[in-house]
Amino acid sequence: MKKLYITLLLCLMFTTFGYSQQDLSARDRLFDNKEEVFIHYNSTFLVAGESLLYKLYSVDPNSGKLSNLSSIGYLELTSQDGEQIFLHKVSLKGGAGYGDFLIPSTVPSGAYKLLGYTRWMQNAGKGHFFSGDLVIINPYMEDQSNVIWLNDSVPGSNVTTLLQDPSGGNSIRKNKKFCLEVNNDVYGRREKVTINLSKVGSGPVRGNFSVSVKKLENFLIPQPLTAESFHSTLEDSNWERNKNLVLPDLRGEILSGKVIARDKNVEAGGRTLIVSLPGKPFFVRLVKTATDGSFKLNLDKMDFGSRAFFQVLGDDREHFEIILDNAPAVEKQDIRFQEVKITNGMVELIRQRSIYNQVENSYVSVKQDSIDSQVKSIPFYGSLPEIYNLDEFTRFPTLQETFVEIIQLARVRRNRRGSSHFELTGSAGSQSLKPLLIVDGLILQDHEDFIHYDAGKVKSIGLQREKYYLGPEVFNGLMVVETINGDFYEYINHNFIKTKRIEILQPKKTYYQPVYGLKKQLYSRVPDYRLQLLWLPLLVVDGTTAEIEFYTSDVPGNYEITIEGFTEDGEAVSLQKVIEVQ
Template structure:
């Protein structure tokens, strides 16, 4: 498997014909190597199939190897989209996969009209089999804040009876079970829920759990993991492509970042040149990619980042105008059919009004009921090395960067290369202070943005620079070696304004959705007075996007809200042996 995936990466680097993350299969040997890498399928566990403005849709993703039917370790990124019947795209989320699983959510704004929608999930690798390989489920939106309800308003002949929305296709021989201490609870009462594993290793696995009030409408049916497994036979196990055809490559080393660069004046491709990619900020990243004869380039973003832009520029410092085009991996040709025909009628008026008011109250108190982001992985621009940092406020201020390097910064100097060209140099470790021997110039960044042309910043106003960090060890970017790293940070983080010029590309990035810890109140005797005045109209009582079972049981206590009704506890997931598990337990909350 590792050998196959390494070959895929080489194909991506040397044979990329377009900007959509594709390669051309040039030989039978390459084709057979590709066919050794299994395709994938996805299962998405969603919290609800009906959504109102002001509500969150929560979901967990399971990425499966279509041969082993276990969690896939091929793709590291998945995409989730909500699409309308008219082809409109309501949202696109990029989801990081860890050992085949990811999580995300989406807050529905008030500008999304009532209607029937499709929730679609896929990886770039799955595109080779077409949209039939994608996960697709139905979702209905009821937006009472818009006057036009024609998309879902039923005629007298279409009025449907209400339903309890109890799931079908549940597991009949499950190694795990959902246990509660009773079946009926009062408002704000603690529920003792236990996920019980009766069969040791056979129950070990990864699951997701939702506790939610059943809808008062005939909701679009949700797909269970066991029902999704019935579609395995329809999924392709290997790429169907042939020699000389185009194949989508998997995002196996992180996010695929590919594109094309041409001369903006002539349209000619920029051939065999290194492109510098900067993800600016304090925890910045820099990447380098070589263009091919058509100006195409590809690299991977394999570390966490917290910016929504990328800066692209030629590493030779060429200041001619250039046009950069970046692949949008969430762009695909879809022809979705068979949307669920969800309808409402006049008899649903009171239920719609009550749910809308509850949502408004919940959102009004969101500040005291916040979800929290999980601690994000920190990207170290110095890769574990410790730089020598000069905080310029601790020194006499000079007017230019050139003067500051001479008077303040140790081990860094400026050397004249020819008539009008100067380059930074960094003294190698263990070399004496008077030594100016070094084999390569350093890599220089300002606010995390690469500076290929050192000349351009010699007269930069040093009074706007906060600090200068120096790393003296050799630093490798792409296939090029640099003697050290010089990192400048401005006071206002505004160097990005200096690089907005025709020679560079400022490209928007779709950041991966952050992982969250979702709000769970705890009503105790001690905090009862504190919470007494805060309304609790939650209908989603608990959402656990990732439960790893490796023990006989997991306690999962939660509290009910002020909303009476029938609730479901729903567990979805897969054992470590690949067995799909779908469980549902019903309980009631009374006033």
Template sequence: MLNKLKLQYLVFFLISMPINAQVIGDNNTPESIAVLKSIGEEKVTLHYSNSTLLSGENFFFKFYCKNDKNLPSDASKIGYVELVNEDLNVVIKQKILLKDGTGYSDFFIPTNLTTGGYKLIAYTNWMKNWGIDNFFQDDIFIINPFKSQKNILELADNMEHTDLLVIKDTEYLTKNLIISLDENIIKERQKVNVKVSTTNFDLDSGSYSVFVQKVENLKFKKYKSSAIEKKEVQSTQFYIPELRGELISGFLTNNQSKEKITNQIFTFNIPGKNYQLQTLKTDNQGKFIIDFDNNSEVNFGLIELINEFDIDFNVTIDNKETIDYGKLNFIKIKLDAMLKDDIVNRSIHNQIENAYYNVRPDTIILSQKKKPFYGDLGAKYYLDDFTRFPSFKETIVEIIDDVWISNDQNGYEVLKIKSYGEQYSDGSYKPLLIVDGIRLNTIKDLINYNTQNIKSITIVREKYILGANIFSGILDIETFNGDFGKSTNYSDAIKFTINPTSPKKKYFRQAYYSDSIRIPDYRHILYWNPEFIINKKDTHFDFYTSDVKGEFIISIKGFTFSGKPVDIEKEFIVQ
């Protein structure tokens, strides 16, 4: 197993090669293949809410990525979760940002999915090297109550009584982890206090998730096993681990000559509160690879050539290779016809809960604003502290020291920054101009911009090196709404679509006060915490029951500090 520093050097070397960002070609030497394999395999486990779902329900999961020592992997920062139907189509796909080998998200089961068996698939880009047999795979059964179920209903006399939820209980877990309640028979809308006890340090430092949900006892019959034997896959292609973030590749083309633009320096931007800015260079075939943090606030990126104003160009992003799911086996299930009323009632509960979602919403956790790439350098001018001027040129001249606008030899207006120690800007280097995280080649998009929208201007007068480029300084403009990159069409930049990772959420927790008594509550999942922490001795948490009666279960799953799996449950009754 390579250590993290060596792994970073290896990935840096690989993404510098003229190859697709996702895959290394067939021309690898045995030595390079051996180095790649020394990184070691990854394996993924998903802990999720329920194997049997109805249209209109939410599916919650936590993603665990482990190395070959069963410890959190540091080789991948992006995980992929897919739901595949019997026609081998990916009907739902999510990208998960991984931190310390874990991440979490959820997705909604739409009404356009038909009743039947589905495959839940989870993997990383690095795991593609060993084939889909090494991906996480599990069977999910979806019931669409809005469509006829006559082909899946069967009388109970012909059924096998099998529960989709397999309860694991080992001597290790029962001795070292105990879930206890004040009482095991609980009323509706009652607060439940839970105590989790342990004296084991290994459990104390692990990573866990907690579900509290209704036990849905569905009788069903499986007609085909979905078990797949793990096989060693020999391949001459190797996929690069997404060590720092997502990898995308493509090439630049001159629209006039139709030729690829080779050895060209350009910038890649993703706007937003924590914008991303990189300088890159195409290779001698016009190709590029971008390694970026895909936890962005917008769904697009911008590419702009540096110091090239007359080239009409286009950006082509390589399509990611489609995974062949032809070997998947899908379960065929018959449901007990006597459960039809239960399914209808559960569907009604879902519809009521969805109708009141705005009263009990989950909230997206916004990332905290970070320092820009230039750190604490520069002076920041908040324009509300000064007399505002109607034009950008007047604002620069009257407020910002050592910055001005003049005309170049072609008569175009250009921005000048006087670096420290200089009497004037000698023009050897141009300034780095940024607006809401977007680098601009010129100020032409700002000349007629409404300066009332500008919140602040930061000026860095030191010469700054970004990539292989030297700039005379930095002028960084922040607008009040941070939407310059969203609302402006740039004459010099090409916009292309990116699909961000699923946002991090804070999940709603019901609590009862006098003003919420009259709101119906038909939650089947009472509590979901994907970042549960077990402290030394006792850990406490609480939740409220709903108007739904029946058998419920508290489930704690995860991995201890040393990588041992944890799966322990506690049942209680709501009546």
């Protein structure tokens, strides 16, 4: 199926304003593949210092199944004043991905919206994005102007909307085909809880789910959208089919823009554009512009740095301006925010919750989430046959001296115009061609930008003295430099280089869970004031049942177990059950 998507995209990739009948046919076929986003998040009410935990599901509204079309999802938190608190880029595998955000003390109290979408959904027209309510209370800020304070005697004096039932007990939301069971309804502190997810009747459970266990509030908070209620709206997923086609992030993020000639005597079409993303490893790609100067680039790998640098290749590079397209976004004019109403009776509950928060954060060194290790990408040039780690040699104050005394297979050469560049001695290529120079992932066309750099800040210099090809361009070898701090690009300031901030993908994590299986763990003096007992964003089930274990904390009260997700057959699953901790 993915090969079909790619074929259809290739038919449209270089189409501009006019469409042939064949182009329109490919366009219509591509629009048959729709997407809608559902977000399961841990709570609609958070206090500054707590974490928003979420999982983003991309769903095909035609089948109800998870979509494989987009490889990236976007999630943002916006305030009622229109301020974007954060924008996250989430890697989607099999139509799902997850992340988190620690609510900082700089975010004021008020009503917020959690918005989720994919780049492909920009073609659907207005209103095609996930929108969920979130109330944030920040007790550390004096300004509480976004909150309405009410007396306890005022009827309905709570955070507005329907909500969780704080009564607890054996409350459960059932599903006709799936069952959520626990080994008890009431637990002690630091006691193990076992959850079983099974299918009613015979047959295996196959699907992608997320699990949250969080303490219920003693007051009303906004009711979150469930996977089942979201699923019921998919039949009304009518796309307007935006005339200006926005391509999906099929194999990674798409970067696009246009090269404009400042000089009427030069053409922007057919130019070579250098794109560099510093990082470990770094990303370098050459892209040809279309006849109108436009370009598109696919970041097919996603473990690079947070900045991208664009420059036109050639001695006339200063005659061009590079304009980059904006990142995908949603129109927020029609978003409605609820009023946040707080009673005097809620103040003590929020204060106590804030104390729990501060204690937990003070022990973060022993309760850390672990970032899953990832296989790093191999550098595009492979391995370098010659690498000089300068700390292994006597260091010299200038790079000119360093190349004379240490790196004897390369030298600094001055041309007739008085400018200098590097030359690799003994290379097989023509000496009229310069080597490709890359410093901390940034291609330098003017070698003097590095020749006069502080030699004491250089970590290593690698050489490849054979003729080197990058795209359609030929270079007389390759020189790759790594500085000690990896920040050489901070020293470069040319008007022909365009910089764009790239949102880094959310890292894959294993979220902290204590284990109280031994006596010394059970009676540990490390306090456990967790209100979020479990967050399991990646529960892939392929069997008759799924068993999940976690431990309660030292905070008594009612806790809600929530399981959301979608089966392989396109069935939405929403299960809730309340347990009590005494």
